[in-house]
Structures are given as structure tokens and as C-alpha cells.
Amino acid sequence: MADVETTTPILTTVFPSEEGETYDGPRVGWPDGVVIIIYFVFVLAVGLWTSYRSKSASVSGYFLASRNMHWLPVGASLFASNIGSGHFIGLAGSGAASGIAVAGYEQSAVYILMLLGWLFVPVYMSSGVYTMPEYLRERFGGQRIRVYLAFLALLLYIFTKISADLYAGALFIQLALNKTSDAWLYISIIILLAIAAVFTIAGGLTAVVWTDFVQTILMIVGAFILMAKSFVAVGGFQNLVDSYPYAISSLTALDDSNNTCNKPPSDYMSLIRSITPGESDYPWTGMVFGLTINSIWYWCTDQVIVQRTLASKNMTHAKAGCILASYLKFLPLWLLVFPGMAARILYPDTVGCSAPEICKAICSKPSGCSDIAYVELVLNLLPTGLSGLMLAVMMAALMSSLTSIFNSASTVFTIDMWMWGRKRFFNESNPSDTELLIVGRIFVLVLVVISVIWIPVIQSLGNSQLFDYIQAISSFLAPPICAVYLLALFWERTNEPGAFWGLMVGLAIGMLRFIIQFSYVVPPCGSGLPDPRPGIVKALIGNVHFLHFSCFLFLISAGVTIGISLMTEPIPTECLYRLTFWSRNDPRVRKPLECNLSADDSTNISTDPTGGAQEMSLEDEERDIPLARRIFSTLCGGTTKKTDCESKEPKISPEQQAEEAAKFLNEDPFWRNFVNINAIICLTFTTFVWGYFA
8 A cells, every 4th residue: 555655646635715616636628628529519419410310200209219229229328328427426436435345236237137128128019118107007007007107207317317417427527627616516517407408309219329329439438548547556456456445544533433434344345245234335135135126126117228128129129239238237347446446545535535524625525525536537647638538428428327317207207197187187188299299308307407406415415425325215216116017017916906005005115214314414424413313213224224125115015016916806818918928929909908098088109019000190291381380390399290180090900000019029030049148148247247256
């Protein structure tokens, strides 16, 4: 460790002035600004070009890219949608705080991506749905589950995705500009939102997927460069491993037991850690069982992720996209976690700070500044120009994540809530494409405002690790959803009352933990302030890790769902064709449930899985349209031709549609074997990683 301290720079603690600006420290130069501008111009050009080439004037084209995407952009978009700035900040920050255990989240995703491609996507594609709440509407009938899940999905986007990514993106902009005031935080957020909205509002899913593809390449190349620089700076990988436990700030604080706050743990190179409460943030039981539950929700039922696979042109491309994303998930351990550990060695007084007053001066968070680890590497290790490239990389991570979330959130709101509301409250159906596209785009703006309001809560977190915050929120709200989807796909006896009450009981318990968790701000280690939590709350929160809570919540929700389903009437088998894993290839016509909307009440959204037999915009009749209307339609979406939905007959019969849906799962034998072999290879690699770092 002595060699590292004498040969590498340690950043001087930076204190803010009264106006919120710092006196000294790293700044981006004008060459960095030029690189960032070039990046934005290039990515905007890609987004606008793909928007122009796509069928974003139709609802199918805007929300599902007309289901014509190849495996390469699908896999890249899966990875880019997942790896946002929250990962660059969060994974590197958790690596700086406690070592490699956080990489378990990335490695476990490989197993779940295989479940997505081989078990979940075949059912979603054969059922012909556009959104995940829509699938449950088809599976169980009625609207209450669909609307509830749409609402809960939007809450999860706000609490775990948009707010966290915006905060992470604004954090590194603040550090790059040496601005630490809250005003600059929100100015940065507004800039980021304006750019992200251009992609989403203008081009729909096609533009989002292709810009994700470009940004994935940029993220990987830039992160590889910084990883190499960080390894060189600490004297190589082995010296990183040897020096990390001694990377302690020169100004330390002690807890109530006279232990050093924020000290690196002794098991920092292990993915499998103790289950004793208080000893580890990553107990192995939680990482094996609780994380699996959360991951199934995220990768297999969350609209942001599943929407990418539903845009695939066929099943082989969907599976290949999942495999590509799985291979890419091996990279974060090396590109983000290890560099985060290196940042703590290089800058222990900032990244590893433990005195609350010092940490607050550095990063405005008295609980610790590990989340600035990656930004410190960018601003201190890279030369002018290259640091601008890496800032662009982090911006790419943020943009790809935000655009994906915005597009999926607008899809859920428009398809699952807006159209239901029109029918429920105004007794109207068959909205025009123009109306749906305008609603989807306006809702993006509403979602953004709510997310910005939540950001101060993230700033006041007692835990300094952003990634832990994201996973904790998921553990409180996601397990009931995971339970209901698993039972819906694999147990035909599951019915609507069972699923609904399983979700309601799970929501009540999860929200109780959620409210308790964020009702008390725990004083940071070393502050000397008393813990404001009552004894029983302190015992429950402190002794039940959020991943263990996820297991309990899953079992309770599944138990309620199974019990009530067995006590109530089953769903007729003829209403379940192509809605369960066991009936995914059934070519028979599915009968609608009595509590479902009738054919006359449904919208003109096609359930044809190919996206070609019935386009969501029906053939339009040419009409003379005023110039103002044409300009409005071009900006807001829709067609400049008047659509008369009621006068059009379906292009194919229900029998033909059912047969096409079943055939859609057929795969070429050669390519089916090819993707299966790659899946086995990928699973073998990730199992080896778990064993090697166990």
C-alpha cells in the first residue's frame, strides 16, 4: 500500500464555497466539451435517422418497432437498458465500499436471461401481447389486475430507475464542473432530461433500440480504456487485491463500538458472504434466493426489458438477443467493480471518507462518498479529451437507460391505463393512433416531473451506496409480481381472485416495509447522533436484510394466490390457449373470458405476433387534410389520413390468427441448436465465475 500512496496522486479534499462552487479540483477542459458535443450530435443523428426510417407513425411501430428487430440490436438494447449511469455510479461505488460482492447481481442475471428467452418470451409472443399488464388481462380476465400492475410498474420506474439514474447522471456532471449546490444538481437533470426526451418522443422503440446499440459499443470501449488505466495506476491486478483492505481515509470516524466507519470488509474478494445480520450487505442466502426472485421480476416481467425481446422478428432472434446480453453481463465485474476498488486505493480521502462532515463537503452525502469512485477515475486518470470521451460514455449509459424507461413507461400507461380509462369513465373505445401517440409522449413529461420530485429522498439516504437503494426498493415491491407471473405461466389452476389477492396482500406488506424504511433517516456512522428508530423497527430493519425480506414476501404472496385459487372456480382450459407455457404451441382459437372486454369493446390493437398481418394503424382512406393538421401529425405522431376503424374488417380470421401465433414459435433446427449450445456455454462460464470467487 505504501508504494501506491507514493506513486499515485491523492485528490485533495474539496470544500464548497458559500455560493456552492469549489475552490480547486479537477475540471473538464474545452477539448472534453468538444468531444461531448460531437458525441451528442452523432447519437442524435442516429436517433433521428432511425426515427425517420421507422414506422413510428403507427402504434405498433412506435411501441414495438413493428416486431422486426434483429438479435444484435435486441441484445445490445437489453444490456444498455440495464446498464445505466446508476450502474456506472452504483456498481463502482459498491465495489469501492465493500469489494466484489455486488457483482453477484450481474452474474445471477445470466441465469435469469436464459429463463426469459426460453420460458417467458415464447408465451408472451404466442399470446400476442404488447405489455406485461396486458398479458395478465388476457390470462385472468377483467381489468383490475392489469391496471394495478400498470400503476405499480410506473411507481417502480420512478423509485428505482428514473430517479436513481437522474441522480447518478447529475452527480458526475456536478463533479465534472465542480458545482456542488442543489441548484446545479437540478440544472444538470433538466439538461439530461431534455436530451433523453428527444429520442423517446420522436422515434419510439426503433430509435431507442438503435441508439442503445451505438451507445453500448461506446460504453464498452470507453470502460475498457479506463479499466486499463486504473489497473496501471494501482500497480496491476494483484496489487489492487493486496492494497484494497488498507485503503482507509486519513481522517476517519468511529462508530459506537470504536470501529472505523466505512472500513473495507475482510471478505472483499468473495461473492459468497456471511448471513449474520450486520456482518455483510450481501448474505449468500439473499444473493441466491432473494436475488433470484427480484431478477425474475426485472428480467422476465418488467416492461422495460421484455419490450426489447418482444420487438424481435422471431423466437431465434429473441433467444440470440438474450445470449448476447448474457455475454455482456460478464463485463461489469471488470469494467466497473474492480475500477471502483482501484478508485478507493487511489483516492482514499475522498472515495473512502468516513467522517460525516468531510463526506458532506466532498459529495453532499454525510454517510459516505463511495458513489463518486468512477467519476474520480475519469477526471483524474484520463488526459484532456479522453476524459471527455469517458464522460460521454457515462452520458451514453444514462441516455440509453432513460430512453428505454421512458418508452416502456409510456407504452404501459397508454395501452394499459389510458385506453382502460376511456372505456371505464367515458364509455368510449377505439382511440385513434394520433391520440395514443400524443398521450404516450405527453406522459413521458409527467413521469419526469414526478421522478425529479423524488430525487431529494435519494440524496438523504442513510446508506451511501446507490445500488443498495435500488435493490432495496425492488425487494419491497417486486416479489408479489414475480409470484403471480410464475404461477400464471406454469400453473393453469391460477385464477383471477387468487392472483389479485396475492398481489394485494403482498403490496400491503411490502408498502409497510417501504414506509418504515424511509420514514426514519438513520444518522451516518460517526455522527454521534442517536438512532431515531423505535426498538422494534430497529430490530426488524437491522436483522432482516432486504433480500431475505424478498423471500418472505414471495412465499406469502404465492401462498395467498395458491390458496384462494384452489377455493374459487378455475379458468376454463379453452380460455388458456397460448397463455401458459404448456399451451404455447396450441393452434386452437382462444375463447375470451366472460369478464374480459368483448370484441366490440376492444381497441383496434392487433394481437398478431408477427406485427405484419394486422398493423395497429389500419389502412387509411385518403382525405384532404389541411396543412396545419399535417404539421401537427408530423410532430405528435399518427397519420395525416383519417382512419375509419369501424368500417374495416379484420384481415385474417380468428382461426388463421391463432394458427399464425402458434407457428411464430417455430425455429430453424440449425439456429435453434446454435443458440442452445451458446446458452449452455454461457451458463457454464457464469457458474465458473461464481465458483472461482466464492
